[in-house]
Amino acid sequence: MAGCSQRCRQGIFKFLQCLHRFVSGTLSKDKVDDELEMTMVCHRPEGLEQLEAQTNFTKRELQVLYRGFKNECPSGVVNEETFKHIYAQFFPHGDASNYAHYLFNAFDSAHNGSIKFEDFVMGLSILLRGSVREKLQWTFNLYDINRDGYINKEEMIEIVRAIYDMMGKYTYPALKGDVPKQHVDAFFQKMDKNKDGVVTLEEFILACQEDENMMRSLQLFENVI
Amino acid sequence: MAAGVAAWLPFARAAAIGWMPVANCPMPVAPRDHSKQQDELIVLNVSGRRFQTWRTTLDRYPDTLLGSSEKEFFYNEESKEYFFDRDPDAFRSILNFYRTGKLHYPRHECISAYDEELAFFGIIPEIIGDCCYEEYKDRKRENAERLMDDQEDNKDSKLPNMNFRETMWRAFENPHTSTMALVFYYVTGFFIAISVITNVVETVPCGSTPNQKDVPCGERYTVAFFCMDTACVMIFTVEYLMRLFAAPSRYRFMRSVMSIIDVVAILPYYIGLVMTNNEDVSGAFVTLRVFRVFRIFKFSRHSQGLRILGYTLKSCASELGFLLFSLTMAIIIFATVMFYAEKGSSSSKFTSIPASFWYTIVTMTTLGYGDMVPKTIAGKIFGSICSLSGVLVIALPVPVIVSNFSRIYHQNQRADKRRAQKVQKARLARIRVAKTGTSSAFLHCKRNGLFDELRELPGSEEGEQQLSKTTTLLESQHHHLLHCLEKTTAHEFIDEQLYEQNCLEGALQSYPSRSPSLSSQEGPTGTCCTRRARKTPLPDASLSSACQRGLQELSAVHIQCSDQPPLSTRSAVVSEIDT
Numbered sequence: 141m142a143g144c145s146q147r148c149r150q151g152i153f154k155f156l157q158c159l160h161r162f163v164s165g166t167l168s169k170d171k172v173d174d175e176l177e178m179t180m181v182c183h184r185p186e187g188l189e190q191l192e193a194q195t196n197f198t199k200r201e202l203q204v205l206y207r208g209f210k211n212e213c214p215s216g217v218v219n220e221e222t223f224k225h226i227y228a229q230f231f232p233h234g235d236a237s238n239y240a241h242y243l244f245n246a247f248d249s250a251h252n253g254s255i256k257f258e259d260f261v262m263g264l265s266i267l268l269r270g271s272v273r274e275k276l277q278w279t280f281n282l283y284d285i286n287r288d289g290y291i292n293k294e295e296m297i298e299i300v301r302a303i304y305d306m307m308g309k310y311t312y313p314a315l316k317g318d319v320p321k322q323h324v325d326a327f328f329q330k331m332d333k334n335k336d337g338v339v340t341l342e343e344f345i346l347a348c349q350e351d352e353n354m355m356r357s358l359q360l361f362e363n364v365i
Numbered sequence: 366m367a368a369g370v371a372a373w374l375p376f377a378r379a380a381a382i383g384w385m386p387v388a389n390c391p392m393p394v395a396p397r398d399h400s401k402q403q404d405e406l407i408v409l410n411v412s413g414r415r416f417q418t419w420r421t422t423l424d425r426y427p428d429t430l431l432g433s434s435e436k437e438f439f440y441n442e443e444s445k446e447y448f449f450d451r452d453p454d455a456f457r458s459i460l461n462f463y464r465t466g467k468l469h470y471p472r473h474e475c476i477s478a479y480d481e482e483l484a485f486f487g488i489i490p491e492i493i494g495d496c497c498y499e500e501y502k503d504r505k506r507e508n509a510e511r512l513m514d515d516q517e518d519n520k521d522s523k524l525p526n527m528n529f530r531e532t533m534w535r536a537f538e539n540p541h542t543s544t545m546a547l548v549f550y551y552v553t554g555f556f557i558a559i560s561v562i563t564n565v566v567e568t569v570p571c572g573s574t575p576n577q578k579d580v581p582c583g584e585r586y587t588v589a590f591f592c593m594d595t596a597c598v599m600i601f602t603v604e605y606l607m608r609l610f611a612a613p614s615r616y617r618f619m620r621s622v623m624s625i626i627d628v629v630a631i632l633p634y635y636i637g638l639v640m641t642n643n644e645d646v647s648g649a650f651v652t653l654r655v656f657r658v659f660r661i662f663k664f665s666r667h668s669q670g671l672r673i674l675g676y677t678l679k680s681c682a683s684e685l686g687f688l689l690f691s692l693t694m695a696i697i698i699f700a701t702v703m704f705y706a707e708k709g710s711s712s713s714k715f716t717s718i719p720a721s722f723w724y725t726i727v728t729m730t731t732l733g734y735g736d737m738v739p740k741t742i743a744g745k746i747f748g749s750i751c752s753l754s755g756v757l758v759i760a761l762p763v764p765v766i767v768s769n770f771s772r773i774y775h776q777n778q779r780a781d782k783r784r785a786q787k788v789q790k791a792r793l794a795r796i797r798v799a800k801t802g803t804s805s806a807f808l809h810c811k812r813n814g815l816f817d818e819l820r821e822l823p824g825s826e827e828g829e830q831q832l833s834k835t836t837t838l839l840e841s842q843h844h845h846l847l848h849c850l851e852k853t854t855a856h857e858f859i860d861e862q863l864y865e866q867n868c869l870e871g872a873l874q875s876y877p878s879r880s881p882s883l884s885s886q887e888g889p890t891g892t893c894c895t896r897r898a899r900k901t902p903l904p905d906a907s908l909s910s911a912c913q914r915g916l917q918e919l920s921a922v923h924i925q926c927s928d929q930p931p932l933s934t935r936s937a938v939v940s941e942i943d944t
Binding site: 204205207226227230231243260267268275276279299304306307309310311313319323327344348353354357358360 | 374376379386394464851858860861
């Protein structure tokens with residue numbers, strides 16, 4: 141019965157709409173939207189030799205990376221929307237947009253809202269071929285959302301919440317209570333040596349170097365390219 | 366996984382380093398890329414025309430022929446190329462699909478040839494990009510209709526297993542199916558005609574008695590007309606009841622336009638039967654007789670043209686509305702002007718603005734009855750302007766309606782609009798299913814993942830061959846990434862049914878925080894790893910026995926690793942991984 145009354149209401153509403161359109165005499169709407177003219181930004185990266193000198197990749201690897209990059213972004217730059225879309229393809233269960241946002245800011249060293257191929261390749265070079273200190277520094281920059289040199293609890297909670305968002309709803313055990321907050325509390329206990337409520341770069345690097353698991357995990361992704 | 370983003374997988378995996386400090390558990394081992402050859406050019410020889418592309422381009426879509434190992438069947442050893450004996454022109458668009466991620470439908474190509482090519486190369490047509498999809502679907506529908514027309518002539522035999530009700534409904538909807546249906550069709554048509562003619566002739570004055578004026582035939586031969594009317598209404602009632610009985614969905618039938626017309630056609634008779642004694646409402650009764658003319662609309666079941674006309678009018682409702690609206694505006698304007706212009710003249714028929722409406726309508730439609738004529742000069746001027754503008758205003762929307770009618774008549778004669786919507790929904794559902802294949806693939810692999818971990822020891826050749834047999838390298842890397850995320854957050858992905866099940870179970874009992882069999886030394890690592898020791902509900906029964914062993918082994922090793930120093934190779938490596 142509920143469905144019937146719902147349909148009746150919808151029918152009446154549609155009839156009134158029709159009547160309104162009939163009386164006011166609007167023609168059927170044009171379906172074509174006016175496309176915003178795409179700004180034809182085209183960016184070409186510096187030469188292969190320069191990039192090879194600046195990063196720890198070989199020419200071959202740079203070629204492979206650029207082909208993939210250019211295929212997905214023919215204009216040569218990635219904007220945040222495309223970045224979020226690409227990253228979301230890898231995590232179909234949950235919502236990867238928040239974490240992708242922070243990641244985008246970490247890669248976008250010039251903070252102009254778009255990632256060029258050089259930024260992309262520099263970031264990857266640090267992550268895959270950099271020293272332990274460089275990797276940890278990159279990670280610190282990722283967590284330090286407002287770039288003030290300190291990680292406080294709110295920033296950490298945001299990051300961890302973004303990571304948990306990527307898991308989606310159907311997890312085991314089910315996400316009950318404020319799991320990100322508990323996670324952050326554990327993290328701060330480990331990282332914040334002088335208990336002043338913020339984590340500086342040095343504290344961070346020291347604490348990570350003490351953690352053997354993490355050191356091993358950092359080596360895990362070396363053969364990614 | 367979608368296409369070009371396969372190139373971004375290394376980036377996503379590198380970015381996973383950002384999770385490491387947050388994670389409490391150790392990360393799983395990454396799948397090794399043993400087939401690590403340099404990216405090479407593949408030559409595809411399609412009936413003599415050579416196409417070349419990178420191997421990784423083809424690997425983007427592992428569920429198609431060119432992306433999977435199926436293409437090895439076509440490998441030609443002598444010339445070191447893959448030879449396909451297919452149409453090279455159609456192959457161009459297929460190869461472009463790998464390159465750009467978008468499948469286009471070339472308009473000059475025959476639809477069935479293109480479909481065959483797509484089927485051969487294992488590409489589902491739903492992936493065709495939006496730019497070409499409408500064209501593709503239209504051509505496909507045309508083709509299907511053409512084939513269906515050829516088949517309809519052969520389809521005279523009744524479908525088996527149709528009960529009496531379905532047969533009757535089919536007979537009603539399609540009179541050509543059986544002779545009975547045809548007879549019924551013609552009989553009802555005949556009676557509709559009789560009924561309409563009766564209504565018309567009823568009012569004709571026929572003959573007169575000497576002392577009275579002409580009486581209409583209806584009043585002269587009351588009994589005859591009454592009998593005729595009764596017979597028609599009985600036939601119509603029986604027909605309506607039979608249709609109601611045979612309709613597959615009675616409620617839907619009752620709501621349809623044709624059934625409403627049927628009811629309106631026969632109702633006045635019954636109301637008349639009930640109301641004959643009361644003289645006061647006889648005026649209303651006379652009005653009701655007007656509704657008998659609706660019987661003529663019953664002809665629309667017999668005529669396709671009428672149906673198309675009705676459909677056109679319905680679809681042109683907005684143009685008709687515009688026509689009416691603009692006419693109304695013009696009428697009001699001109700009526701006002703004429704009224705005030707003619708106010709001065711004596712014995713003017715333009716007594717009020719609504720009275721002038723009649724003049725305006727008659728003038729604008731260029732009828733010009735002449736019963737109301739302006740007399741003042743100003744009135745005549747405005748009157749002429751009125752008639753000129755009338756021609757314009759009416760002439761504008763009419764061609765739109767006409768072209769609509771012709772378009773609908775030619776194209777949508779057979780098309781059912783509702784069927785098109787269902788097809789669109791089905792198409793989106795199919796694409797969604799193909800895309801979400803990855804998430805279920807990961808969950809499926811997770812259940813196998815237990816023994817993959819045990820086998821993924823560095824240097825163990827058979828383990829890795831096993832791995833590459835079930836999943837491609839890309840997929841295994843993607844699964845590794847998802848696995849790392851699980852370890853970071855210390856929660857696992859499960860699918861919806863298991864989640865619902867667990868919610869229900871959780872409501873009934875409380876979970877122990879960790880397995881009692883484990884030592885209490887394990888700190889944060891303990892919580893995430895104890896789950897392995899707990900029984901996870903496994904819907905796949907065939908895996909259960911092997912899985913249970915795997916579970917027990919892992920938990921057994923876990924117990925041991927906290928006490929024993931690392932000695933034997935296997936447990937040593939596993940404990941190294943897990944601590």
